[in-house]
Amino acid sequence: MKSKLSLFVLALIFLAVACGMNSLPSRDSWYAQHYFIMHDYEQNTYRQLTSAGRLEFQKLFWEARQPVAKQEFDNRLLAIQRLFKTENRNQPWNTDRARVYLLNGSPASIDYRQNTDWVTTMSPSSSGVSRGVDVNDRTNEDIQANTAEIWVYPYDKYFIYYIFTFSSPSSWKLDPATFQNNRYLQNLEELNKDLTFAVIDEEAYKAKLSALPHSK
Template sequence: MGRGEAMKKYMFIFLLTTIFFLSACGVGMLPSKDPWYAKHYFIMQDFEREAYKSLTPQGRLDFQKLFWEARQPVAKEQFDTRIAFIERVYKTENHTQPWNTDRARVYLLNGPPASIDYRQNNDWMTKAIMNSGQTGSRDVSDRSNEDIQANIAEVWVYPYEKYFVYYIFTFSPPSSWKLNPSTFQNNQYLQALENLNKDLTFGIVDLEDYKAKLEALPHKK
């Protein structure tokens, strides 16, 4: 392979990784002036985001009602439960919008991970297994050592079919955890996992009827 071809291949991989990172993360781009939109952004379908942005203020209020009417009641219950957890656990990262953080986004969409690993002193150690009850494990809600800078990476593990999907968060003082770009390297099932959880947990019951109702809402001129 020539130098030019190698450079093109490198740039393609870089751009692809960047696109995945921005589409899956996107925390910094959330509309912070619209709390409802920011809170629901990560579970919304693309067409819902586009529709919401095109509506008048009254249209957006009507949209917010239709959004949950189009889904099963259990979806709203699951959402409220996860948001309550996020507001309690991740408020140290964002006091006004704790759901507008990387770990909160992943938790809101995928629920609690099967396990959480920590990288400390260059060794990988499993420090937590959700609800395992094993010695040395702790629940994900226990953030007692969150400000210890020695824990430089936090890895959330989710099963997907016969595979595992890993989310890698890097600690950023004084109290933030950022999704590391390495999450998207050799992690080909990440997007499939998120799409699956979005459909299973927050799926729309009657898509065509829902779209028709959204189209009838008052739009901006």
């Protein structure tokens, strides 16, 4: 019974993520770029604002965070525009791999499945501890031999795995297997929201958001 319930919960999580990807606001490029690093209350507020209110929200969003957070976001977005434009030339950030990269940064390692073989790419530091993989080399991006990628992120004493499967000619989708035996995935994403893109004074920030002009 517990096993069936767990599978049901995992299925709901996958559907929620899939629906979230499909329902991204493609006509609002700012919202599409920031959607996955926003907290729920920010998403809910933004959708209820007038056009003028949304422009003010965009200013408040980064004023409420440290400058280093904005710098990190800009660096990741530039990398995404270069790395994943073959999937979505107009909005490369509106893809599964870009979402994970934008929120979590570069993975510690990537396993590539080429036909029936797996090849692991890691970037060891001088101390011998692995660090983020340099994913800048995408020369073999659309070669048919690459059928899947597994991105690995450390979390506490665990490892979080994101599985992407390739579909010709240039599409990579988050595989449902990502959510199996990956109980700390959501914890990792929430941690990165709270640390990498942390709000300095949440109470004061929420007060400013509530004062913005809302749609009737």
